Amino acid sequence: MIASRHTSSLANGLLLTDLYQLNMVQAYLDAGMTDRAVFEFFVRDLPGPRNFMLAAGLEQALAQLERVRLNEDELAWLRDSGRFNSTFMDYMADLRFDGEVHAMPEGTAVFPNEPVLRVSAPLPVAQLLETRLINLLHTSMVVASKAARMTLAAPGKNLVDFGLRRAHGAEAGLLGARASYIAGFNGTATVPAQPLWGIPITGTMAHSFIEAHTDEEQAFLDFARSRPNETVFLIDTYDTEAAAKKVVRIAPTLAAEGIKVHGVRIDSGDLNALSHSVRRILDDGGLSDVPIIASGGLDEWRLRDCVDDEVPIDGFGIGTALTTSEDAPALNCAYKLQEYQGHLKRKLSEGKETWPGRKQVWRDYDASGVMQADILGFEDEDMPGTPLLQPVMRDGAVLEGTTDLEAARERAARELAALPPRLQELEPADPYPVRVSERLQAEAERLAHALRGDDGAS
Amino acid sequence: MIASRHTSSLANGLLLTDLYQLNMVQAYLDAGMTDRAVFEFFVRDLPGPRNFMLAAGLEQALAQLERVRLNEDELAWLRDSGRFNSTFMDYMADLRFDGEVHAMPEGTAVFPNEPVLRVSAPLPVAQLLETRLINLLHTSMVVASKAARMTLAAPGKNLVDFGLRRAHGAEAGLLGARASYIAGFNGTATVPAQPLWGIPITGTMAHSFIEAHTDEEQAFLDFARSRPNETVFLIDTYDTEAAAKKVVRIAPTLAAEGIKVHGVRIDSGDLNALSHSVRRILDDGGLSDVPIIASGGLDEWRLRDCVDDEVPIDGFGIGTALTTSEDAPALNCAYKLQEYQGHLKRKLSEGKETWPGRKQVWRDYDASGVMQADILGFEDEDMPGTPLLQPVMRDGAVLEGTTDLEAARERAARELAALPPRLQELEPADPYPVRVSERLQAEAERLAHALRGDDGAS
Known part of the structure; x- marks a missing residue:
């Protein structure tokens, strides 16, 4: 990814x-200090106007844990750095992840302070993994949570991820394609998403294809004859309505050659006005079954406007706002020590206090299947509702069925449908209730008292 | 990075x-259509309150061009996809980049519509590269441009990138460390930045280290004895002032063991109030030479407040706001066809019109070295000022000296110092003047007329 083969072997592990x-x-x-420690990953609060988040990135997090071992280049760099002693080098050379992981399945709706993933492993290895686990889960959850807003804003529309170019680097683009698919997108333009995860990929043409030709109509014909199954014509390079008329004009020629027009794409201008005039041109030209795809600077608010205005657009290609989660590109998330040697642990830093211990989240639904409230408590408490954290890795091995992408996508669809209606809106709503169990509150209080008393004003 | 070795070989090329x-x-x-095409990468406008951008990511872009060849897995996937014919497969199997590239050196200040990079190569290969070139240049420029604001806001302060965990994926974290170093940061916490690029790396301790111990003071002692050259104590886990007093108390013990206290870090709370009280505690305890490092939710505005308030903080660890460029995580940038077969090309899409042809940017400085204005014109025009685009790749080979990181960092420092004072402020200022040459304006106009006339309302 970066420089030479040698150095790049230091960059991904x-x-x-x-x-x-x-x-x-x-x-x-x-x-x-090599005894068992428990860390949990959670998000502290909802950024921007978010009303919920979606769990995502578990597959990548678990793959990272399965690959806990240093290669020769990494060991050589550590040794040559002169920073560490032989105890460290021996430990690192033998390093494996043989711990346990519990997690919310991908596609689960998540609220602040709810653990999304819990790692139980020897302290040094559980610690070492912090940065990359946060990095991976954060990247996927940021995009999944943004994409879910788009899915909710434009129900039944064909939503496609166009965001690789503006994603922050290669991995963000790839994980963005996957996260948005979980959240209900229909596909992506990003090619490797197909071989990696079986996600449908789609592609049309760029303005450069039109411009490289001396004649726009000839460009459409060339493209159609070369890509007869992917004839979505980009019509805004020079004059959108004129280009729509050209599509109408060449349609019979193409039909005679057995080529169907699969769509037109508008990437600029006033989408509302243009889509109506283009729809009229297509309809009048006998192309009423040709869908209109829009792209260019779209986000969930513009999607909702299109839906509210009953704009005749059938599909949307969404890039920047999706893969950078432009209005809120970061989650205030953390991976924190909750237990060491069986003792509860917590942090009291102002505004960053944590709930100690191994926790579970129970979710309560009403008779019609709508989420009512969650309870955050110790794992061994007995609470009403569906427990959300499941075992996903045992003795360092991923448990079967924990990383099924289609199952995650179906789960997300169910979760979005089960959200209280106010949380399905784009505007920030009254927060979803997450109650903290009495025992957890009492233990956290006791611990704070002990920590401030023992370690405090001395 | 992703799934198996086989599929991941499809994900990075x-x-x-x-x-x-x-x-x-x-x-x-x-x-x-395989003749020579010219594409240019540029940014359309300044996002958020940005007054300029910094060129960055050229090393990665050129490395990408040098690696233009498909591996066996990629060829097999293309063949097995059934999407392409044998002409395509033969072309792809032999694909190499033997074109030419001109670019602004990394660290150059950039303004809207100025080409940052120009590729001249056969149309299919120049086209194919679009997505990843944008992806790479965008990622680095977003962070470099954000980091430059922080450098300007806190001159002389020790700024360190803490942002890997919240960066969008692995590559964003790595490129963020590099981009912020170009923009004037002193180092990063991201380990591979050292072996990859020789960037200084620094690291202290996390709250979990304190929490895992039953006693905070013992945690400090353990850490100091294990990491005698990296004794920056994190003091906000339970009670910041109490922890500062512990540092004072153990300092003589450590000194007797030959261990110096290198700093304390505050990661939460009211930085202004806490840094003053901690400074007093340290000073009163004979530790007036121990620097205070702050971290946690910092951005350029908070840095400026600290500087304006003369807060006694010596260094800042900056994460999320930096590596996600939180207030403006995307640049409205593009890589557009400017010429094909020697003919000027442009796009007329509403709000996205492009300037045709192979262009150059000339920058004018006043006698004291302050930037006055830029001129955007055709490469072969003769204009006053320093031409900013330089040849960086010829016949597919990177020219010597084009990717020197230290030179880029020095250039950025010179450029930031040479910005008109109003552009060095955090608030959006009157835009820097970028004049378009008369010939370029006339040719663009002529072309628009021809394109609308020939291709338009017909």
């Missing part, structure tokens, strides 16, 4: 972390 | 593109 993780691993080893 | 690029390559080949 366990060394893709913050230096402080390596420092802490060394310090844990020197202090003999 | 030439197939990491939009499907429409492959469709157009096929259609270009079928129409015999």
